Amino acid sequence: MTVTSPPLAVEGVSVALDGRLVLHDVSLTVHAGEFVTLLGANGSGKSTLVRASVGLVPTIGGQVLLFGTPLADFTDRARVGYVPQRTRAVAGVPATVDEVVSSGRLSRRRWFMPRTQADRAAVDAALDRVDLAHLRTAPVSELSGGQQQRVLIARALATEAELLVMDEPTAGVDHDNQQDLAALMGDLVKDGTSVLLVAHELGPMGPLIDRAVVLESGRVRYDGAVDHLLDEALGHAAHTHRHTGEPPREGISGEGVW
Amino acid sequence: MLDLLDYDFMRRALLAAVFTGLAAPAIGVFLVHRRLALLGDGLGHVALTGVALGLLTGVAPLVTAVIVAALGALLIEFLRANSRTSGDVALAMLFYGGIAGGVLLTNLADESAASLNAYLFGSITTVSDGDLILVGVLGVAIVALCLGLSPQLFAVCQDEEHARVSGLPVWLLSALISVLAAVTITVAMRTVGLLLVSALMVVPVAASQQITRSFRSTHLVAMVIGLAAALGGVVASYEVETSPGPTIVMLAIAAFAVLAIVGASRRRFRPTSPK
Numbered sequence: 223m224t225v226t227s228p229p230l231a232v233e234g235v236s237v238a239l240d241g242r243l244v245l246h247d248v249s250l251t252v253h254a255g256e257f258v259t260l261l262g263a264n265g266s267g268k269s270t271l272v273r274a275s276v277g278l279v280p281t282i283g284g285q286v287l288l289f290g291t292p293l294a295d296f297t298d299r300a301r302v303g304y305v306p307q308r309t310r311a312v313a314g315v316p317a318t319v320d321e322v323v324s325s326g327r328l329s330r331r332r333w334f335m336p337r338t339q340a341d342r343a344a345v346d347a348a349l350d351r352v353d354l355a356h357l358r359t360a361p362v363s364e365l366s367g368g369q370q371q372r373v374l375i376a377r378a379l380a381t382e383a384e385l386l387v388m389d390e391p392t393a394g395v396d397h398d399n400q401q402d403l404a405a406l407m408g409d410l411v412k413d414g415t416s417v418l419l420v421a422h423e424l425g426p427m428g429p430l431i432d433r434a435v436v437l438e439s440g441r442v443r444y445d446g447a448v449d450h451l452l453d454e455a456l457g458h459a460a461h462t463h464r465h466t467g468e469p470p471r472e473g474i475s476g477e478g479v480w
Numbered sequence: 481m482l483d484l485l486d487y488d489f490m491r492r493a494l495l496a497a498v499f500t501g502l503a504a505p506a507i508g509v510f511l512v513h514r515r516l517a518l519l520g521d522g523l524g525h526v527a528l529t530g531v532a533l534g535l536l537t538g539v540a541p542l543v544t545a546v547i548v549a550a551l552g553a554l555l556i557e558f559l560r561a562n563s564r565t566s567g568d569v570a571l572a573m574l575f576y577g578g579i580a581g582g583v584l585l586t587n588l589a590d591e592s593a594a595s596l597n598a599y600l601f602g603s604i605t606t607v608s609d610g611d612l613i614l615v616g617v618l619g620v621a622i623v624a625l626c627l628g629l630s631p632q633l634f635a636v637c638q639d640e641e642h643a644r645v646s647g648l649p650v651w652l653l654s655a656l657i658s659v660l661a662a663v664t665i666t667v668a669m670r671t672v673g674l675l676l677v678s679a680l681m682v683v684p685v686a687a688s689q690q691i692t693r694s695f696r697s698t699h700l701v702a703m704v705i706g707l708a709a710a711l712g713g714v715v716a717s718y719e720v721e722t723s724p725g726p727t728i729v730m731l732a733i734a735a736f737a738v739l740a741i742v743g744a745s746r747r748r749f750r751p752t753s754p755k
Contacts, residue, residue: 304642314514315685317634328646333628
């Protein structure tokens with residue numbers, strides 16, 4: 223029997239930023255084909271955890287394994303797609319949607335070589351998936367915030383990665399765009415892509431999510447099914463309701479009861 | 481006007497202008513994209529220390545300027561990546577340290593600061609055959625690397641974090657941008673002078689941006705504008721007897737002004753992007 227390593231395994235990771243411990247002994251696994259969401263209040267360490275997962279933040283303890291390989295030795299970068307926490311994709315010189323999305327292929331491209339047919343096909347497919355094919359020659363600076371966010375998602379999709387790590391892709395995106403993103407994520411999960419998504423609240427993604435991990439003050443407070451989280455949250459909310467007289471909150475969010 | 485080709489020094493000057501006009505915007509577009517437009521100015525000041533070192537040691541100033549400016553570029557990249565020094569403070573250190581080092585070493589070489597003028601303001605008509613060969617080799621290398629590695633350099637300037645996750649050697653590519661900028665400065669030193677070299681890296685890019693919509697077209701059009709300004713500036717300076725450096729830069733600024741008007745007119749009448 224062949225045992226497949228999970229796409230992402232965070233094992234007892236601690237991170238300190240500016241001398242302050244931000245993550246304490248955090249463990250988290252994303253199994254193949256699993257959609258995991260990371261919830262927590264502002265400052266709970268969600269973004270630090272995903273940034274440490276892809277090597278953007280150094281760890282002071284524990285280890286991160288990508289597809290079973292320690293992060294420092296992991297070279298098959300095309301297996302990981304990353305969407306940073308950002309709503310704008312503009313730099314100093316105008317760049318088209320096609321140019322930004324094409325940079326998602328660089329982990330597969332050889333230096334000094336032109337784009338291949340496969341590169342073009344992957345960019346076309348990514349743009350189709352985020353419904354931006356009609357804007358491929360438009361400068362990114364002329365797009366709305368929601369469209370720019372979709373450009374960043376398309377860049378990650380163009381990588382054709384097996385693991386997608388997304389840091390609050392719904393931040394600053396209106397409800398309709400969140401619905402579209404949820405539909406897209408549903409397609410990706412059906413195709414077998416593993417996803418780690420940071421969110422403030424479940425929103426339209428809720429039904430797709432296999433597992434939720436809640437961070438509080440840099441520690442894992444909850445790791446389990448969304449339904450159980452919802453039960454705990456509602457119980458907590460009801461408890462709060464008894465003490466404050468305020469009505470229970472609708473839904474669940476990182477800013478809410480946690 | 482063609483009589484200027486009768487003179488060896490003018491033929492060398494025009495060839496040096498070709499290499500400079502193409503190379504400066506070729507690397508400048510990445511500096512502008514990374515919002516480091518003033519890096520060229522800072523490195524120009526460091527190159528002055530290199531020139532003075534050449535005067536002090538008797539080595540060709542062009543060679544010492546290349547080496548010192550490249551080391552300065554690596555230092556600023558190291559400071560940017562590894563220290564708490566912000567980009568603008570690191571640039572300020574380059575400005576002050578470069579000028580101070582240049583004048584100090586010139587004094588030690590028993591030369592007056594006036595001997596730096598040819599490097600500060602350019603002296604394209606005194607370009608020797610040896611200078612021209614070095615300028616030509618470096619100019620071709622700069623353009624080839626900037627065009628050949630354009631996708632990787634673009635990705636690093638566009639989004640450094642995404643580039644790192646993609647497995648690109650971000651520090652190496654960032655250092656390459658800075659070192660190529662430093663080498664470009666020394667290539668352009670004899671044409672436009674260290675004080676104005678940054679203009680030839682930035683102004684053609686800014687001019688190009690007025691009429692282009694993609695990074696690639698901005699890059700290529702900026703190189704055409706740089707080439708036209710450099711060649712036009714050398715010819716004009718011969719015809720009206722002005723210094724080539726300032727003439728080149730003023731032509732580039734004139735191109736910016738014209739293209740800004742053209743771009744504004746086009747944007748006014750262009751339909752907005754569909755949603």
